[in-house]
Amino acid sequence: MSFSSSPVVSLRDVTIYQDVQTVLSNVNFDVEKGEFVYLVGRTGSGKSSLLKTLYADLPLQTGNAAVAEFQLGKLRRKQVPFLRRKLGIIFQDFQLLFDRTVAENLAFVLKATGWSDKSKRKQRISEVLMRVGLDAAANKMPHQLSGGEQQRVVVARALLNEPVILFADEPTGNLDPAVADGIMKLFQEINNHGTAVLMATHNYEIIQRYPQRVLKCENGRVLDSKVEEFNLVNGYQ
Numbered sequence: 433m434s435f436s437s438s439p440v441v442s443l444r445d446v447t448i449y450q451d452v453q454t455v456l457s458n459v460n461f462d463v464e465k466g467e468f469v470y471l472v473g474r475t476g477s478g479k480s481s482l483l484k485t486l487y488a489d490l491p492l493q494t495g496n497a498a499v500a501e502f503q504l505g506k507l508r509r510k511q512v513p514f515l516r517r518k519l520g521i522i523f524q525d526f527q528l529l530f531d532r533t534v535a536e537n538l539a540f541v542l543k544a545t546g547w548s549d550k551s552k553r554k555q556r557i558s559e560v561l562m563r564v565g566l567d568a569a570a571n572k573m574p575h576q577l578s579g580g581e582q583q584r585v586v587v588a589r590a591l592l593n594e595p596v597i598l599f600a601d602e603p604t605g606n607l608d609p610a611v612a613d614g615i616m617k618l619f620q621e622i623n624n625h626g627t628a629v630l631m632a633t634h635n636y637e638i639i640q641r642y643p644q645r646v647l648k649c650e651n652g653r654v655l656d657s658k659v660e661e662f663n664l665v666n667g668y669q
């Protein structure tokens with residue numbers, strides 16, 4: 433039997449905590465392979481906490497959760513890098529290393545994830561830069577790039593290990609509308625190639641322009657547009 437149809441993310445009766453505070457409870461949803469899902473909700477409603485739990489930055493204490501076929505409840509610290517290698521993680525603040533070139537930023541991640549062959553690293557770096565439309569930028573320093581271009585490098589970095597899912601936490605938050613739209617088009621393209629995307633956003637216009645399933649954090653619960661109707665407009669502040 434093949435396991436290829438199992439969801440990339442599967443949560444059952446999960447509680448999300450920050451220290452002793454319960455942020456979200458009774459969380460139940462799956463994200464299928466190749467699916468695109470938005471995560472919305474007011475500031476402080478738990479979007480980042482949920483994403484952090486999914487990439488094992490916050491421990492899973494209650495309920496069952498599987499991400500990329502790793503059971504989060506049983507995950508040992510030593511296994512976290514192996515889980516992360518299957519994920520692409522993108523934050524609002526870019527977190528590029530500003531003391532080295534674009535190619536060196538990407539090489540740093542490849543070395544840290546076991547790519548010991550220099551020519552293979554070089555090949556992979558040029559592939560991902562091509563993918564995000566920045567093939568000419570390999571030898572530039574991050575400060576020589578615009579904010580939108582820097583974010584494209586971050587997306588390229590997230591794609592290095594061919595993730596099964598991208599977790600993106602407000603990836604367009606600091607970008608002007610035209611640049612944000614370019615990043616969204618890139619996400620759509622990545623998604624069309626089979627990578628699932630779970631993206632936290634406050635940007636209602638983007639959701640209108642690129643409609644997809646929506647998960648909404650509200651009053652300590654996660655609502656799912658696949659399961660129930662809810663007010664989409666309210667909850668972007």
Ligand SMILES: Nc1ncnc2c1ncn2[C@@H]1O[C@H](COP(=O)(O)OP(=O)(O)OP(=O)(O)O)[C@@H](O)[C@H]1O
Nearest residue numbers: 450451455473474475476477478479480481482649
């Ligand atoms: N590091 C932390 N330590 C303790 N509590 C935290 C921490 N980070 C967030 N919280 C709390 O957890 C709750 C959920 O915060 P979270 O950052 O997940 O919200 P969010 O939906 O991502 O908000 P935003 O839209 O502003 O990014 C809030 O009450 C917040 O104060």
Ligand SMILES: [Mg+2]
Nearest residue numbers: 479480481601
């Ligand atoms: Mg957040």
